[in-house]
Every structure is written in C-alpha cells, then in structure tokens.
Amino acid sequence: MLLSSCEDRAAEQSTSSITPASFGGDLKRAKEITEIGCGSCHTIPGTTGANGLVGPPLDQMGSRVFVAGILRNTLDNMTLWLRNPQAVVPGNVMPNMGLQEQEARDITAYLYPLR
C-alpha cells in the first residue's frame, strides 16, 4: 500500500517539465555556489569536487517525492529548503547557507531537472 502511494506521487511529479529559463535560474551561478558551499556534504553531478557523503546525493534530486523527507518536491519548496533548512527541519545537519532568494532559485533550477 505505502509503496504504491509513493509511486503514484512520483508519477504525478514526473509530469512537470521545468526548464531553467522558465524558472529564472542562472546555472553558472548555481555551479559556482555549489562548488564552494555544498560539495563537502553532497554528491552533485557536474560540480567539481562535490563528492561529500554527509547529506543525500543530489544526482536525482528532481525524481525525489519529498525534499528532506518532509516537503513535497516542488520548485518553490526546494527553494524554501535551500534558503532555510533549519526552519524546515530544526536541528538537521544542513546549516542555513545564507543564500539570497535568487541564489536559492538558481540552485533549484540546477538541481530540479536532475532525474
């Protein structure tokens, strides 16, 4: 039962087709930030040195049903998480990175299409 409801939601999710252009993200900027700020904790494809194992791998971030196991995986929710992970899951290991709204959107545009 549980498994099938997860699959249903995943199927719903895969119908959205966001492009960086339609979401307004700067992929170059996203890469610059993730190289410096995220790679020690996450594995991110296409990002130099991003092979950390502290947090989950982000290589299929767009296919996940939830962000951090709690927020439905939408563009806005991913941006929300990136701006303030400590408000979403207090005490989790990912620190608030001090990202501006636009920076969080840039990174969302980079991660969301990863399937």
Ligand code: HEC
């Ligand atoms: C100190 C380690 C650390 C740093 C630095 C860090 N994260 Fe995380 N991140 C985590 C952990 C741990 C989680 C899992 C949190 C949870 O599920 O409660 C996480 C979760 C996430 C998630 C949700 C993953 C999922 O599978 O649901 C995303 C997206 C994410 N991080 C992106 C980033 C980005 C982008 C950066 C850089 C701006 C970053 N993180 C920096 C540790 C880190």
